[in-house]
Amino acid sequence: MSSRVLRKxxxxxxEFNSSDLRRVRANGTxxxxxxxxxxxxxxxxxxxxxNDLVPPDLASGIDFYEEVKQFESELIKRALxxxxxxQGKAARLLNMNSTTLNAKMKHxxxxxxxxxxxx
Numbered sequence: 001m002s003s004r005v006l007r008k009x010x011x012x013x014x015e016f017n018s019s020d021l022r023r024v025r026a027n028g029t030x031x032x033x034x035x036x037x038x039x040x041x042x043x044x045x046x047x048x049x050x051n052d053l054v055p056p057d058l059a060s061g062i063d064f065y066e067e068v069k070q071f072e073s074e075l076i077k078r079a080l081x082x083x084x085x086x087q088g089k090a091a092r093l094l095n096m097n098s099t100t101l102n103a104k105m106k107h108x109x110x111x112x113x114x115x116x117x118x119x
Contacts, residue, residue: 079094
């Protein structure tokens with residue numbers, strides 16, 4: 001790269017004094033903190049919603065197998081969330097073989113993208 005081209009690129013950087021740089025860094029840090037706070041709040045809402053229990057309709061009776069299916073599906077989802085979407089770790093947490101967990105995920109149509117870090 002020629003020195004003239006290099007000067008064109010670096011000259012505007014020299015115009016920044018140290019207080020400008022500190023202000024930019026502070027604003028960037030504030031934006032990051034604000035974003036992190038919003039993400040934590042959203043994650044807390046999601047975690048709280050996992051604890052919401054919907055009571056079964058007693059008038060129509062309780063379908064044991066449907067209740068077991070719901071419980072198992074939610075348990076698998078929680079394990080995946082806790083383990084950051086890592087199936088092997090989630091399987092160990094649930095004390096089951098990873099192939100069993102994978103088969104149950106397919107059966108219940110649980111996709112990793114929904115439960116890994118952010119999904």
